[in-house]
Amino acid sequence: MSERAEAAGHRPAPAHTHPDDVSLLAALSALADPVRLQLVRDLASHPDWTLSCSNFDVPVGRAAKSHHFAVLRDVGLVEQRDQGTKRLNRLRREEFDARFPGLLDLTLRADDTH
């Protein structure tokens, strides 16, 4: 089995939630975490589909990182697709902005020096 087929066989395609189906409480809870804030900021500073999960340098293990991405998917902040052995990412900026105007802008502001 090739590496690509093996990866495809072992990992189910990620499930997604549209921001329209997300509560404000869930959205705030997803963003109220330092690792997830960093993931979102990293995503915002790169073009869509250019970062795979392994490209994010956050101080947590692999399983925890997967969990954080799942939380971001579940509130409609991140879209993922598998390409070979890589899971590529896109920030769902437009859809999330439409549902929660201003929240992502606030999150991405660089003034959070406290």
Next chain:
Amino acid sequence: MSERAEAAGHRPAPAHTHPDDVSLLAALSALADPVRLQLVRDLASHPDWTLSCSNFDVPVGRAAKSHHFAVLRDVGLVEQRDQGTKRLNRLRREEFDARFPGLLDLTLRADDTH
């Protein structure tokens, strides 16, 4: 000892934090709670200093309610002052808006029907 003096004697004046000294992460964490969201919304729908802590009908005990108010004070969302046996409240709308533009408006939007 009168009831008023007794209350004053037993309860230290509440400590406050200005929103300018609050991180985005702390602000999001404070709002990412259903009871605190309700407290903030109730405060926003009443004039300043008209609600005492006992006026808020939330499904938690007295100690938990005090904790939630302390969290809201610590992120600069609520100002409190004691008047006799009552602890009166004010939403720090203007100061919080200046620090986190749009976050309170988003919180107070009535569209969160999920």
